[in-house]
Amino acid sequence: MNDILLDVKRLKKYYPLQKSWLSGRRGHVKAVDDVSFSIYKGETFGLVGESGCGKSTLSRVIMRLTDADEGEIRFEDQDLLKMKGGALRRHRAKLQMVFQKPFESLNPRKTVGQIIGAPFEIHGVASGSDKDKRVKRLLELVGLPSQYADRYPHEFSGGQRQRIGIARAIALNPKLVVCDEAVSALDVSIQSQILNLLNDLQREFGLTYLFISHNLSVVQHMSNRIGVMYLGKMVEIADADELYANARHPYTKALLSAIPAPDPDAGKERIILTGDVPSPVNPPQGCRFCTRCRDAMPICSEVAPEFVRVGDNHEVACHLYANDGPASGSVEGGRAP
Structure with missing residues (x-):
């Protein structure tokens, strides 16, 4: 998995709100806000996060079902956002999607x-x-x-x-298949059959998957690498085993603590997040997670963190690890070496 198939750079998608006659103001829902990541040929890249964090919007922008506002989507080293007409149609044959419902x-x-x-x-x-x-x-x-x-x-x-x-x-x-919550609408007994089918097809045809789900156990089973999104931002990217064994971002830790443990008496810590998810119309100025983070510092509400490398193929956007030094390509956000 050394060749990049899909390279997303600083992608943004804002949805304008209708002007209210009460407030007289008009804003934007920042569904995807400055997101960057890469997917390598033959791998399954998992994307997780709470409902409303921007996962499905990101998938639709990648598929050109929705137009992006800023950024690049380089597929086989060609920018999909600049393609039109016949060129776009030819590339769409290589990009396919399995829908949620x-x-x-x-x-x-x-x-x-x-x-x-x-x-x-x-x-x-x-x-x-x-x-x-x-x-x-x-x-x-x-x-x-x-x-x-x-x-x-x-x-x-x-x-x-x-x-x-x-x-x-x-x-x-196709070379890339986007699976947007492909099993979430199915019975649990059927989900494993569909997941096994996807794995079998990947081995037979050399497919590459972008696998989107809110089910952390399913994502762990399917993915080689995983990206974690919160309120339109990517906050952590790592190999699947590394992420589940050694999560760094406080939000990722909270997500993983919600996975049911095989042994309820094992003493696993359950991290309960307080407060509500901020509005994507008016998100926090600094780190998007600072209003719910138990490790928040004053800088978190003022400056948005950049990605830093905290291990092999492990990057996190959190001020707790700022002293570890910026990751290679950190301004682009979450680029594995």
Whole structure:
């Protein structure tokens, strides 16, 4: 995993608010605010954080489903944000997405064959009997009988629908698949089957995943490296095993302390965060987490921390580690060596 496939630099996405006749003011929701990270070929990069921290917005901006306000998204060393027309369409074939809700992401008026076959037609890859053969092959790859191609989405369970969504996502042999809460809407008994399927497909086709979830146990199982987001900012990036064994950022520690322990009597400390998450319209001036952090210092409310390296492939944006020295590329934010 030495080659960078996706390189996100200082990405910002703000949503304007309507002007209120009461306050007379207009602001912006800072959904993604100066986020940088890299994803290497063949790896699974996990992205975790509370609901509303900007994970899904980040995924939609990367997929060009939503336009960014600032920054760069370099895919195979080309800036996706500068692409238009045919160039963007060709790159979109290499970037695919598995959506959160399989009940809503499939067109109920189309058969499964039409849904999975749509990418072939849109990109002019296959048609007719050739397309039908590829659709049946994809169904078999995701564990569904090929004769299901003539059925409609309402005839399937949630897990089966998500398998159909995965088949559609890998139809064009993409290089990067964004999985946005791909198993959160499924029963626990079905989640493991879908996760195993994703792992099997990654090994067979050399896929690279951006795996987004609020389930920390699932992210640990799936990921090689993990990024932690809080209120639109990336606060920590590390190898998966390192992050779970030696988390540094106070927010990451609080998240990990919420994972149920196999032995309730093991004496695991539970960190309870006090206060509410600040508004993304008017976030704290310094560290976004300072209003809820039990280790906060005066500087935390004044100056936004930069990333510093605290170990091999481990970087954190926290003033507690400022004396460790700035990480290589820290201004860009969270770049593994």
